[in-house]
Amino acid sequence: MTPIGWRILRVIAILAIVVWSLGPILIGISTSLSTQREVNAVPSHWLPAHPGFQAYHDLLGGTSGHAGGTVTEKGTFTRSVYNSAFLAAVSTFFILIFSTMAAYAVGRLRFKFGGAVLALLVGTMIVPIFVIVISLFKVLAEPPIGPSLIDTRLGLVLVFTATLTPLATWLLYTQVREMPPEPEEAALIDGCSRLKAFVRIVVPQMSSGIAAVAAITMLSVWGEFLIPLLLTQTMNAKPVTVQITEYVGKYSTNYPILAAAGVLALIPPALLALALNKRITGMLAGSS
Amino acid sequence: MPEPRHRSGGNRAARETQILGWLFVIPSLLLVALLILVPMGHGFLQSVRSGGFLFGEKPGYVGMRNYKDVIHDPVSREAMVHTVWYVVLAVSLELVLGILVAITLHRVFRGRGFVLAVLILPWALPSVVSGVLWQRVFDPDNGLLNFVLLKLHVIGEPHVWLASGRGAIFYITIVHVWGVLPLVSLIFLAGLQSIPDEVYSASSVDGAGPVRQFTHITLPLLKPSVAIALTVGTLLAISIFDEIYVLNGTALNTRSILMQVYNTTFVQADFAHGTALAFLLAAATAIFGVLYALALRRTTV
Amino acid sequence: MTETSGTISLEHVSKRFPGGVMAVNDLSLEVEPGEFLVLVGPSGCGKTTALRMVAGLEPVTSGEIRINDRVVTRLPPRSRDIAMVFQNYALYAHMTVRNNMAFGLKMARLPRAEIRSRVDEAAAMLGLTDMLDRKPRQLSGGQRQRVAMGRAIVREPAAFLMDEPLSNLDAKLRVEMRGEIIRVQRRIAAPTLYVTHDQTEAMTMGDRVAILRDGVLQQLGTPDEIYDRPVNVFVAGFIGSPSMNLITARLAGTVASFGNSSLDVGERPGLSAYDGREVVLGLRPEDIGVDGAGSLELAVNRVESLGSELMVYLDSGVPGLELTARLERRADAAAGKTVKLPVDLERLYFFDTESGAAIW
Numbered sequence: 001m002t003p004i005g006w007r008i009l010r011v012i013a014i015l016a017i018v019v020w021s022l023g024p025i026l027i028g029i030s031t032s033l034s035t036q037r038e039v040n041a042v043p044s045h046w047l048p049a050h051p052g053f054q055a056y057h058d059l060l061g062g063t064s065g066h067a068g069g070t071v072t073e074k075g076t077f078t079r080s081v082y083n084s085a086f087l088a089a090v091s092t093f094f095i096l097i098f099s100t101m102a103a104y105a106v107g108r109l110r111f112k113f114g115g116a117v118l119a120l121l122v123g124t125m126i127v128p129i130f131v132i133v134i135s136l137f138k139v140l141a142e143p144p145i146g147p148s149l150i151d152t153r154l155g156l157v158l159v160f161t162a163t164l165t166p167l168a169t170w171l172l173y174t175q176v177r178e179m180p181p182e183p184e185e186a187a188l189i190d191g192c193s194r195l196k197a198f199v200r201i202v203v204p205q206m207s208s209g210i211a212a213v214a215a216i217t218m219l220s221v222w223g224e225f226l227i228p229l230l231l232t233q234t235m236n237a238k239p240v241t242v243q244i245t246e247y248v249g250k251y252s253t254n255y256p257i258l259a260a261a262g263v264l265a266l267i268p269p270a271l272l273a274l275a276l277n278k279r280i281t282g283m284l285a286g287s288s
Numbered sequence: 289m290p291e292p293r294h295r296s297g298g299n300r301a302a303r304e305t306q307i308l309g310w311l312f313v314i315p316s317l318l319l320v321a322l323l324i325l326v327p328m329g330h331g332f333l334q335s336v337r338s339g340g341f342l343f344g345e346k347p348g349y350v351g352m353r354n355y356k357d358v359i360h361d362p363v364s365r366e367a368m369v370h371t372v373w374y375v376v377l378a379v380s381l382e383l384v385l386g387i388l389v390a391i392t393l394h395r396v397f398r399g400r401g402f403v404l405a406v407l408i409l410p411w412a413l414p415s416v417v418s419g420v421l422w423q424r425v426f427d428p429d430n431g432l433l434n435f436v437l438l439k440l441h442v443i444g445e446p447h448v449w450l451a452s453g454r455g456a457i458f459y460i461t462i463v464h465v466w467g468v469l470p471l472v473s474l475i476f477l478a479g480l481q482s483i484p485d486e487v488y489s490a491s492s493v494d495g496a497g498p499v500r501q502f503t504h505i506t507l508p509l510l511k512p513s514v515a516i517a518l519t520v521g522t523l524l525a526i527s528i529f530d531e532i533y534v535l536n537g538t539a540l541n542t543r544s545i546l547m548q549v550y551n552t553t554f555v556q557a558d559f560a561h562g563t564a565l566a567f568l569l570a571a572a573t574a575i576f577g578v579l580y581a582l583a584l585r586r587t588t589v
Numbered sequence: 590m591t592e593t594s595g596t597i598s599l600e601h602v603s604k605r606f607p608g609g610v611m612a613v614n615d616l617s618l619e620v621e622p623g624e625f626l627v628l629v630g631p632s633g634c635g636k637t638t639a640l641r642m643v644a645g646l647e648p649v650t651s652g653e654i655r656i657n658d659r660v661v662t663r664l665p666p667r668s669r670d671i672a673m674v675f676q677n678y679a680l681y682a683h684m685t686v687r688n689n690m691a692f693g694l695k696m697a698r699l700p701r702a703e704i705r706s707r708v709d710e711a712a713a714m715l716g717l718t719d720m721l722d723r724k725p726r727q728l729s730g731g732q733r734q735r736v737a738m739g740r741a742i743v744r745e746p747a748a749f750l751m752d753e754p755l756s757n758l759d760a761k762l763r764v765e766m767r768g769e770i771i772r773v774q775r776r777i778a779a780p781t782l783y784v785t786h787d788q789t790e791a792m793t794m795g796d797r798v799a800i801l802r803d804g805v806l807q808q809l810g811t812p813d814e815i816y817d818r819p820v821n822v823f824v825a826g827f828i829g830s831p832s833m834n835l836i837t838a839r840l841a842g843t844v845a846s847f848g849n850s851s852l853d854v855g856e857r858p859g860l861s862a863y864d865g866r867e868v869v870l871g872l873r874p875e876d877i878g879v880d881g882a883g884s885l886e887l888a889v890n891r892v893e894s895l896g897s898e899l900m901v902y903l904d905s906g907v908p909g910l911e912l913t914a915r916l917e918r919r920a921d922a923a924a925g926k927t928v929k930l931p932v933d934l935e936r937l938y939f940f941d942t943e944s945g946a947a948i949w
Contacts, residue, residue, distance in 0.1 A: 006498065013392040014403060021406045024421040024466070025413075027432065031424055039424075046432070098319065101312035111309035117317065124324050126577040128527045130549050130566040134559055135330030136323065162323035165316050182679030185646050188666040189673050190744070191696030194308050204683040223414030225530045226546075230554065241416045245534055248420075255424060262420040266413045273412035277405045284474045301665040302648055 025266065031259035032056065039255045055256035059264070072247070077261060079235045080243035085268065086153055087228075087239055088221040091160040095217050096210060098161065099168035104198060104206075106169075107176030108184070118173065121166035129163065133230055140231065153237045156228060160221050167220075168213045171283060175209035212283035215276040222269050240265045335563035343558065354564035363540065364565060367548035370457055371526060374544055377461040378525040382472045383517060387510070389469065390476035391502075411470035415463075419534030422463045426535065456542045463531045468524055472517045479513030480506070519580035526573055545569045595657035595747045596620055597643060597780050602652030604638050604804075612638040614804040616652075620748075620780040625771070627795035628784045631827070635804035636784045637752055643782060644673050644750050657747045667696070672741035673750040677757055678733045680725040680740075686712075687721040690739045697744075707743040714773065715739050731762045738770070742777060749774070749781040755790065767794055788828050792816070800824050822945040825871050825938055834877075834912045836905060837942065838870040845870055848906015852883045854934055859948040863939075868948065871938030874900075877914035881933030887912065891924045901928070 027046075031039060032055050034048035062074035102121070106114035136159065140149040149155030183205060187197040203210070225241040232238045244265055247258045273280065335354055338345045358364050393403060410418065425432040483506065491501055529546040536542045538551045545565065553562030597620040604613040613635040620626045628636040641647035643654055645666035654662045661669045672693070681689050687708055694704040712718045715735040725733055734754055741749060754770070755763045771794055774781050785791060791798045792812045800807040800815065800823075808820045819825035825833050838847040840863050845852050847870065854860070860868070877885070887903040890911060894900075901922045903912040914930060922928050939948040 010392055010397075013388065014397075017389055017392065018403060018406055020466075021410055021470075024418070024425065025409065027424055028421040098316045102316040105309040105312035109305050109309045109312075111313065112306065113313075114309075117313055121316070121320065124320055126523065126574055127324070127328065127570055128546065128566065128573055130527075130546060131331050131563065131570045132324055132327035133331075133566075134334060134553060134563055135327035138330065139323070139327055158319070159323060162319045165319060169316060180677065180679070182675045182677060183681055185644075185666075186673065186675060186679040186740070187681070187692070188646070189644060189669075189671060190693030190740070191667045193665075193667065194304055196696070198308075201681055204681075207683070219412050223416075225414060225416045225533075226550075229533075241414045241530075244416060244420060248423075248534060253423075255427075258420055258423065262417050265417050266421075269412045269414070270409055273408050274405050277401075277408060281404060281408065281474055281477075284471060300663055301645060304665065 025270075028259045028262050028266075031255050032263045034256055036254055036256055055254075055260040056264075058254075059257050059260045072257065076235060077240070077243060077264070080238050080240040081264065081268075083153065083235075083237055084222055084239040084241070084265075087156055087160065087224075087237075088218045090153075091157050091164065091221045092214050092217045094157065094161045095165050095168050096214055098165045099172050099213065100203060100206065100210060102165070102169045103172035103176050104202060107173045108179075108181065108202065109194075118170070121169050124163075125166050125170070129227060133227070137231065150231060151233045151236050156231060156237055156239075159227055159231070160224065163227075164217050164220055168217055171213050171216070172206065172209055175206060175283075179205055208279065209283065211276065212279040215272055215280050216283065218272060219269050331563050332567060334559055335567050337560055339558055339560040350560075354560050355568065358561055358565045358568065361561075363543075364545075364548055364552075366540070367543040367545050370543055371528070371545045373457050374461055374464070374528050375522055375525040377458060378465055378468070378528075379518060379521040381461070381465045382468055382521045383514065385465070385469055386472035386476045386517060389473040390480050391506075393473070393477060394480045407473060408470045410466050411468070413467070415467050415530040416534050418463055418467050419531045422466070423535065426459055456536060456539075460528075460531050460535055460542055461525075463535065464525065464528055467531075468521065472521060475517045475520070476510065476513050479510045483509050515580060515583050519577065522576050522580070523573060526569070526576070595780055596622055596655070597626075597748045597782055598655045599639070599643065600653045600655070602639065602642060602654060603650050604635070604642060604647065605650045612804050613642070616801075616804070616806050618799055618806065618809055620782055621796075622780055623778040624796045625774055625781045625783060625794060627791040627798045628782060628801060629786065629788055629791035629795075629798060629827075630801035630807075632786060633803075634801040636786075636801050638804075639801070640750055640752055640782060640784045643748075644671060645669050670747040671750055672744045672746040672748075673752065674734075674737045674741050674754045676753040678725070678737040680733055680736055682725050685722050685724055686717060686728070686736050686739075689725070689736055690743050693740065693744045704743075707745075708739075711739040711742045714742070714776070715769075730758050731766060734758065734766060735769070738773060742773065745777075746779060749777070749779050751781065751783040753785050755785070755787075763790075770794070789830060792828065798828075800827060818947075819871075819938065820947050822869055822871070822940040822947075825940065825947070829873055831874050831900070831913050831915070833938070834872045834874065835940075836870045836872070836907065836910065836912070837867055839867050840864055848904075848910075850885050850887065850906060852885070852932065852934070852937075854883070854937055857939075857948075860939060863948065867942050869940040869942055869945075871940060872912075872932065873936065874913040874915040876933050876936035877912075878916045878920065878930045879933050881931045881935070883932035883934045883937075884929055885932055886927060886929045888927045889922050889924050892922055894918065903928075 030047055030051075033051035033053070035052070035054065038048055059072055059077050060074070062072055062076075102117070105111045106118050111117070137150065140155045140159075143149055149158065179202075184197050184202050187201040188194070192200065222239075223241065224239065228237070228239050228242050229245075232242060240261075244258070244261045247253070247261055336349060336351055338347055338350045338353075389407070393400065393407070413421075423431075487505055487509075488501055491505055496504065527546050528544045529550070532542050532544055532547050533550075538547060538555065543551070546569065549562050549566045549569070552558050552565060556562075599616050599618055602613060602616045603611065605611050616635075616639055618626070628639060630636050638647055642649050643656075645661065645664060645668075649662050652662070653660055656669055656671065681692060684692065690708045690711060691704050694707060699707075708721070709718070712721055715738060717732070717735055717739055720728060720732060720736075725736065728736065734757075737754065751770070755766055758766060767790060770783075783790075783794065792815075795812060797809060797811050798815050799809045802823055808815055808824045810818075815824060815828050819828065822835060826835055836847050838845040840860060842864065843853055843855055843857075843860075845854055845868065885903075887905065890902045890904050892899060892901050896918070898918050899916045899920050899922060901914045901916055901920070903914060905912045916922060916930075940946065941948060
């Protein structure tokens with residue numbers, strides 16, 4: 001094959017990647033701007049003749065039954081988005097605190113049981129969440145102190161923090177290992193205790209890794225489905241991932257509304273991924 | 289000048305470090321212990337007890353009976369077969385496509401940043417949303433796939449994709465791969481970037497063309513990345529759930545093990561058998577994890 | 590700047606790493622008030638480990654360390670009243686130059702006015718005044734090194750520690766910074782322990798030099814003492830560039846011979862025990878070709894002209910051994926020729942072939 005031949009092949013491949021990655025998203029957007037009649041027509045219309053935001057109005061404002069197959073109530077979807085955002089932000093906050101400390105302890109302090117701790121944490125990553133869900137349900141329903149945590153945001157935050165801290169710790173650990181220890185040593189000589197040096201010097205040193213891990217955890221929590229499916233009932237804590245499945249009708253589905261929900265649900269993670277793209281790819285690629 | 293502190297026996301700085309180490313590790317350990325390990329133990333206990341009066345049985349310890357039931361249950365077995373298909377299909381696609389994507393994006397070109405940003409989107413979206421987006425592709429009446437294939441006269445009439453046996457599994461796999469491929473591509477991209485350019489230059493001088501370079505240099509040197517991608521891909525595929533739930537619900541023809549667990553535990557309220565099946569899955573996952581870790585250690589010399 | 594007049598002393602300090610490696614073995618030395626003592630040796634000789642033990646960054650296996658007569662062996666670094674300059678600067682990347690230098694003082698809770706004045710004074714001394722508000726990544730290597738020094742100076746510590754601070758700089762900058770470091774040290778007058786693997790730095794900068802090998806102190810003395818009276822073959826070969834020629838020669842009476850050459854070295858009391866045996870003969874390249882009672886006639890392998898002088902590589906007659914001679918630039922030597930070179934017999938060294946100890 002000639003060099004030009006290879007080049008053309010590469011261009012085709014690049015286009016294919018872009019179409020493959022963006023395609024379904026674009027279809028979703030187009031669907032969300034169409035009317036139900038256009039979508040349900042056979043053959044279907046792929047581009048709306050008169051794109052409009054009717055589906056979004058229905059989704060957010062409530063359909064009171066007039067949209068075939070899907071019933072929405074005003075404010076429900078919005079509330080679920082808020083829940084997702086809350087869960088992502090608060091869980092990430094705690095995950096970062098715990099994982100930074102643990103990664104530092106194992107990776108820098110050369111903590112005596114570091115190997116065991118790391119193995120334990122990594123081990124829990126392999127365990128599928130299902131083996132603990134039922135008992136988790138019991139633990140959360142009757143915690144040693146306080147009221148039931150089922151269907152609460154706090155309960156979910158605790159669960160997400162527990163399930164994602166191991167991964168975050170692992171990612172940060174690989175970072176800490178590569179960081180030069182001298183600035184911390186200089187801080188110790190400059191008069192800091194270990195703790196002060198950690199807070200003032202090491203954590204800022206880890207800042208790019210922390211940002212990447214934050215992005216990854218937020219995306220993970222936003223995308224959590226199974227756990228909230230089982231642990232939430234009311235809009236108290238229901239995130240958007242669970243809410244959206246309620247728009248898939250048993251017999252027929254109002255596709256524009258479903259697509260609108262999908263589009264709205266993907267905007268925050270998409271924005272986050274685009275903004276922190278370099279950091280995320282760096283961390284994912286670097287830790288492998 | 290700071291006053292000398294009271295000197296205690298033993299190295300103070302080292303002790304300070306140990307204490308700090310414990311302090312820093314305890315929150316994570318506590319959380320994991322309380323919310324993962326304890327429930328896990330609890331869950332195991334549940335899997336070796338009977339379902340109780342709800343199922344017309346005496347409550348109590350039944351040993352491995354639930355596990356045996358599950359292994360012999362035809363529906364569960366079907367789910368296991370499906371899961372094997374999911375894993376095999378998903379991982380094969382991910383490996384092949386992942387390497388191709390990585391090779392395509394390896395060298396810098398104008399707009400590469402844009403493509404990388406776009407590449408990562410499917411991974412960033414919740415898999416439930418992916419299922420929703422792909423809905424319209426597979427819809428039997430007017431989905432995109434049918435539309436295109438009808439137009440191209442590949443099929444005569446619209447296919448009901450998600451109802452047919454193996455086909456449904458394949459299409460769900462596609463959706464799953466759509467979300468995982470970015471991650472696998474990045475793994476291979478990192479692997480490619482760790483191969484120094486000089487190796488290719490030297491082989492060019494020795495007369496190797498692009499294809500030869502690929503098979504004799506790239507592939508062998510990518511073995512560690514393949515191991516990682518295999519591990520990650522398998523772990524993710526073996527616990528596939530979200531996509532199935534959105535696209536096909538608990539329909540029998542596409543049930544994965546996890547979906548079967550969900551059905552048993554929450555639809556049929558059979559916690560005992562459900563947990564047993566979950567632990568079987570956990571065991572399988574752990575075995576794979578260990579196998580791959582060993583394989584990885586052997587490849588990284 | 591106030592003058593501090595303290596000492597750093599290591600008393601029988603040893604460090605054993607898990608696994609049994611003895612990185613530092615029974616090291617004892619004392620840095621006098623205001624002294625610049627250089628700890629030098631090849632990689633892995635334990636010099637950095639020793640320095641880190643003084644700093645408190647590495648726990649001591651046995652022995653005591655005192656700073657200003659105060660036992661600090663088990664104290665954490667922050668209680669030792671020391672300052673350290675690292676090889677790769679170890680600056681706080683997220684802080685400005687000013688804050689880098691002020692950090693230690695803030696930790697010591699000095700009043701703001703005092704911090705400001707100390708930082709400004711140190712910055713002036715090091716030529717950093719214009720860069721106080723920049724971040725480390727905006728500075729060159731030499732500037733970063735100066736900030737690292739500034740950070741150490743403002744603390745007005747009882748002792749200064751430096752871990753190969755010049756190794757990351759290019760050759761020209763290194764020479765410039767050598768002078769800078771000495772100048773600053775003289776002004777501060779705190780005892781300084783300076784670690785390097787470069788013997789040129791050791792010879793040009795140190796008031797005294799301590800040579801380490803495999804964790805064991807080989808010799809401690811002024812640069813002149815080390816150069817003129819090396820106590821063993823290792824020190825002799827390590828100090829001096831190009832390094833001393835070391836030849837295994839056979840002694841018969843007062844004549845030492847190797848290859849096809851022999852030198853009548855005269856009566857030397859220490860050598861009488863070695864009559865009829867082999868000794869290691871040491872001769873510095875700069876001591877060949879100068880007026881002397883002995884002479885060597887050797888074939889020239891090759892010649893390198895450095896402009897200011899000639900490096901002549903001679904065939905010693907012993908297979909595998911090439912001798913180096915440093916001759917003046919107009920000397921008559923060319924590859925392939927045989928030259929006759931006078932040798933100053935006073936400048937010959939002798940070492941035991943087994944122990945390496947010098948034979949006086």
